[in-house]
Amino acid sequence: MKHVILATVSAMIMANAVAATTTCPPIQSITQTQMATGGYRYEASEPDGRLWKDESPLASASYLADSTFHNAQYDVETEAVICTYRGPMGNDASFSVTLKPVSGWNLTPAAGYWRGTYCEHPEVSKCEFSHQ
Template identity: 35%
Template sequence: MNLNRALWLYAMLAVTGHAYAQTSSCPKPADIKQYRMDKGGYSYVADGPQDQKWTGENETSQELRMASLKFTAANYKAMNDERNSMPTVICDYEGAGYDAVRLTLKPVHQFSPATNTSWQDSYCKANDNLKCAFNHQ
């Protein structure tokens, strides 16, 4: 009886441990919203996983031509110093002229590159945001 209970408990812990793992990617450029900030510049927001938000801002930027943005790269920054207080995924986009946006998602716990992606260590360069998909909890 105790062996059955222990096996059942182990099985439930194994399933529960994997239940929250998910695969995400940087947002598609079309999903990024641009908002004018009160003191100048713009902020950028896109929906993220688990009710999180991808966010970015540039206090000196002009209004971007959002339709021209293309995904270019992603980067994972572990929590390793006072500048990086939470594990973070950073997504870069470039567009017409000098148009560019950088979005961050934090915290990103238990990061690992998704299979069949373009990640090289903690950096991913690709023209398709799905080629920089990542696993996390």
């Protein structure tokens, strides 16, 4: 009986580890830090401690405030999810944050806006994905 209970608990833990669901970070959770060489570094933390990050040497101080979520893309070769944020039409604001490695990446069918490895929608939640 103990073995059956232990096997059931182990299976539940493994299922939870395999079925993580994530989205790109909401713009409000991204921090912007000025780099000594110019431009800005962008970062956001995941609950599991992993870090979304990237640098934009040409970015100005207003980019974070001027941008909204634009798209997500999965890069199969590097096992990375890249999230891009852009300013409104006529505004140069644009930056990305990247999370890697993202092993076991898979689409979340309920979101419905993924086209292969690319998702574009103004709502971050519409580009949800699952991973291990």
